[in-house]
Amino acid sequence: SQQGEEDPQALSIQEGENATMNCSYKTSINNLQWYRQNSGRGLVHLILIRSNEREKHSGRLRVTLDTSKKSSSLLITASRAADTASYFCANSGNTPLVFGKGTRLSVIA
Amino acid sequence: KAGVTQTPRYLIKTRGQQVTLSCSPISGHRSVSWYQQTPGQGLQFLFEYFSETQRNKGNFPGRFSGRQFSNSRSEMNVSTLELGDSALYLCASSLVGQGSYNEQFFGPGTRLTVL
Numbered sequence: 001s002q003q004g005e006e007d008p009q010a011l012s013i014q015e016g017e018n019a020t021m022n023c024s025y026k027t028s029i030n031n032l033q034w035y036r037q038n039s040g041r042g043l044v045h046l047i048l049i050r051s052n053e054r055e056k057h058s059g060r061l062r063v064t065l066d067t068s069k070k071s072s073s074l075l076i077t078a079s080r081a082a083d084t085a086s087y088f089c090a091n092s093g094n095t096p097l098v099f100g101k102g103t104r105l106s107v108i109a
Numbered sequence: 110k111a112g113v114t115q116t117p118r119y120l121i122k123t124r125g126q127q128v129t130l131s132c133s134p135i136s137g138h139r140s141v142s143w144y145q146q147t148p149g150q151g152l153q154f155l156f157e158y159f160s161e162t163q164r165n166k167g168n169f170p171g172r173f174s175g176r177q178f179s180n181s182r183s184e185m186n187v188s189t190l191e192l193g194d195s196a197l198y199l200c201a202s203s204l205v206g207q208g209s210y211n212e213q214f215f216g217p218g219t220r221l222t223v224l
Contacts, residue, residue, distance in 0.1 A: 033212070041218065042199060042201075042216050042217045042218055043199070043201075044215070045212045045214070048212065088152065096142065096154040096157060096165050096167065098154070100151070101151040102152075
């Protein structure tokens with residue numbers, strides 16, 4: 001299967017803590033996108049990291065990419081209750097996006 | 110700019126019926142993709158339309174079909190509904206379609222329940 005695997009499946013942290021979630025694929029990674037989904041709603045694009053990049057920052061988000069290990073990680077620093085959502089990685093290339101199964105993050109105030 | 114809209118938001122059908130879902134992309138976007146999301150399978154790609162042509166298709170049976178109109182609005186149809194078709198159906202639009210650097214803008218989804 002080309003589908004990505006995310007780890008952990010669920011994560012619960014206190015407000016102010018950092019949250020790290022990982023994503024891996026069995027197939028090669030082209031460019032990696034991260035999306036957020038609030039409960040039962042559409043996905044919102046967070047960040048894209050290109051295959052020739054190793055790390056990228058956007059606000060409180062930090063994404064790393066290791067193409068040799070076919071994996072990526074998303075770090076959310078100083079988490080807030082509003083960060084509670086599911087987070088998905090998506091492998092993007094010239095074919096349709098292939099999403100991971102998601103990490104469900106709960107940030108407790 | 111208005112976002113991606115999907116109608117209806119919720120739908121209840123019975124087995125054997127058919128259903129049509131609608132998606133209006135962001136103005137100027139020519140690509141519309143459809144996804145099925147279920148707790149067990151996650152997000153699965155259904156198909157992508159670009160300029161009224163199906164450009165990519167996922168691994169779904171022929172009961173799932175779609176089309177795109179000249180104004181880029183898209184519909185997907187599911188015939189002979191099965192219980193397993195219960196899911197959140199998401200539509201996403203982008204300027205030029207699926208690809209490495211193309212951000213997909215998602216609608217809120219249509220929640221389909223098959224009884």
